[in-house]
Amino acid sequence: MSAHFALPAGDRGPPPDHAELLIIGGGIMGLAVAYNAARLGQRxxxxxxxxxxxxxxxxxxxxGVRMQWSTADNxxxxxxxxxxxxxFAADMGINVWFRQGGYLFLCRDARYLGPLEHNVKVQNECGVPTRLLDPADVQKIVPELRLDGVIAASYNPQDGVLFPWPFVWGYANRAIELGVKVHTFAAVEGFELDGDRIRAVQLRSTERDRVRSAAISEHNVEEGVELRQAGEAPWRKTITATRVINATGAWSPELAQLVGVSIPNRPYRHxxxxxxxxxxxxxxxxTIIGEGIYFSQSMxxxxxxxxxxxxxxxSYNMSSSLGFLRRFAKTATQLLPQLGNVQVVRQWGGLYDVSPDGRPILGEAQRVQNLTFLSxxxxxxxxxxxxxxxxCAERLVRGERVPYFEENGPDRFLGGIAENKETMIIG
Ligand SMILES: Cc1cc2nc3c(=O)[nH]c(=O)nc-3n(C[C@H](O)[C@H](O)[C@H](O)COP(=O)(O)OP(=O)(O)OC[C@H]3O[C@@H](n4cnc5c(N)ncnc54)[C@H](O)[C@@H]3O)c2cc1C
Structure with missing residues (x-):
């Protein structure tokens, strides 16, 4: 197998006139479906x-990649x-720096102890070797930690961390090899409906937006002018689609609104x-339960x-703030004093796509039959x-029943927030 270390840029021209499966959103979710569906023979x-x-x-x-959850299906x-x-590395030919060093959930608040014990039981029943630890056991795993106030912890040595970018590139490169067309700087702006089905999707090139932000954010006037000229022929195009996937993450409620569907997930900066x-x-x-902080050491x-x-x-704010740096530094150095001497080299922001019960929103809403949510x-x-x-690919391509999708459908919120809330959330 050949190795793929190249960043897939995607095609910036207009997409073809028709897609059997149109996936909106080229994040990990959209690309993972594209790759798997192509592998199952979807054209x-x-x-x-x-x-x-x-x-x-x-x-x-x-x-972060973990098996510690409060619900058995998760x-x-x-x-x-x-x-x-x-x-992944062997199958997709790209190093994703996956390392199974475990996850340690520290508990400093007695209110979380009962739920933590319950969660460990749920995980053990599923075959995950999570253990409930006392502070002395925690100290053996990370001797450098200052455990003031820590009363217990849960620890699964098989959880881990990976480097996200090559994971995305791996799916993208392999999907493209299997014939998937990936178009970047192509925004969906609207839909044409035929009863309860999407018939066509309206797209436009965002090349000009890219050019503008490159010129502004990099303060590179010459490059900006050159890019602006290159970007002066944006296209608009309406294409037909048999099935559409909304994999636009934090932006998915906006996209859903365009077809008259309301979903309750909302964007929050992290x-x-x-x-x-x-x-x-x-x-x-x-991580400390209920306090939102987490950190790991990469490979x-x-x-x-x-x-x-x-x-x-x-909000859709993704900027970086001094307030975050202060709050993180304070808690992290209390927990791991040696971090006080370490230089921060980069900080950034992104959006959590927060659902009210901590569980994803999957599958189709009654209102639009051929639009699948992955939000x-x-x-x-x-x-x-x-x-x-x-x-998702097995469900769409082979027509398989997937209980996880049925239990987490978009219409579950019509009767209020569902019972099966996931509580082991970090952030
Ligand atoms: C700071 C931070 C830390 C996190 N840590 C972890 C972690 O440790 N472990 C973990 O599992 N998860 C973590 N997450 C969450 C994880 O990153 C997301 O759940 C996941 O990446 C979502 O993938 P996605 O493909 O659904 O969305 P995204 O990656 O956001 O992709 C959505 C894409 O849709 C595109 N799009 C939007 N609107 C349109 C449109 N109209 N037309 C065309 N394209 C459109 C966007 O440009 C975007 O590329 C973290 C998130 C943040 C912000």
Whole structure:
């Protein structure tokens, strides 16, 4: 097998006149479905993204992959995802730096202890070797941690971290090899409906937007002028599609509105940073239940960590803030004092696509029969994509019944928030 280290740019010209399967959104979710559907023999698959691949949450996340959940179906889903992650480099010919160093959920609040014990039981019943630890056991796993206030922890040594970008590129490159057409800087602006079905999709080139932002953000006037000239022939095109997938992550409620469907997921900024590389010392991903902070050490040695802000309102803001840097630094250095001497080399922001019950929004709404949702993955869509992409393709191409999709359909919110809430959420 050949190795693929190239960043797939995607085709910037207009997509073909017709797609059997049109996937809107070239993040991990859309590309995982495209690859799996093509592998199962689906022809004429087109992926469109209004920006570059990795521009959404899939290029901005912490790369955490875990089997610790509060609900059995999520544990099982993630067991199958981890199996795919383990084989990904060999199967797809690209190094994704997957390392199973475990996840440590620290508990400093007695209110979370009962649920934590329950979750460990659920995971053990599914065959995941999670253990409930006391502070002395935690100290053996990470001697450098200061455990003030920690009363317990759960630890699964088989959880892990990966490097998200090559994972996205791996799916994209292999999908393209299998005949999938990937069009970047191509935005969906509208739909034409025929009763309860989408008949056609209206697209436009966003090349000019790219040019403008490149000129502004890079302060590179000469390049900006050159790019602006190159981008002065944007196209608009309406194409027909037999089946459409909404894989636009945090933007999926906007896209759903265009066909008159309302879904309750909302965008929330989440910020993250990376430090200079350090000698390997931190084996697991560390997080504190209910406090939003998480950090791990990548295979390149950097500490990669983020922290949600419960006060932050929903928005499409993806900028970086000093406030995040302060909050993260304070909590992280309390927990791991040696981080006080370490340089932060980069910080950035991305969007969580938050669903009200912490579970994804999958499948079709009654209102539009040929539009499949893959939305609402909150802060854990990257790790779920390998399993979801496979299940979605099996469902669409082979017509298989997938209970996970049936239980997490978009219409479940019509009667209020569902009972089966996922509570093991980080951020
Ligand atoms: C800071 C941070 C840390 C995270 N950490 C983790 C983690 O450790 N583990 C984990 O599993 N998950 C994590 N997540 C969540 C994870 O990144 C997401 O759940 C996942 O990447 C979602 O993938 P997606 O393909 O659904 O969406 P995205 O990657 O956001 O892709 C959606 C795409 O749709 C495109 N699009 C939008 N509107 C249109 C349109 N109208 N027309 C065409 N294209 C359009 C966008 O340009 C975008 O590329 C984190 C997220 C953030 C922000």
């Amino acid at each position: 004429n698959i087109v992926v469109v993204d209004r920006s570059y691949l990795c521009s959404g949450a899939s290029g901005r996340n912490g790369g 544990v099982r889903l993630m067991q199958s995802s981890v199996e795919i992650c383990k084989r 910020e993250i940073l990376t430090t200079e590389p350090l000698k390997a010392f931190l084996t697991p991903m560390v 390149r040695g950097e500490i990669v960590g983020g922290m949600g802000d419960p006060e932050e309102p929903s 609402g993955f909150t802060g854990h869509g990257f790790m779920m994509a390998p399993a979801i992409g496979k299940l």
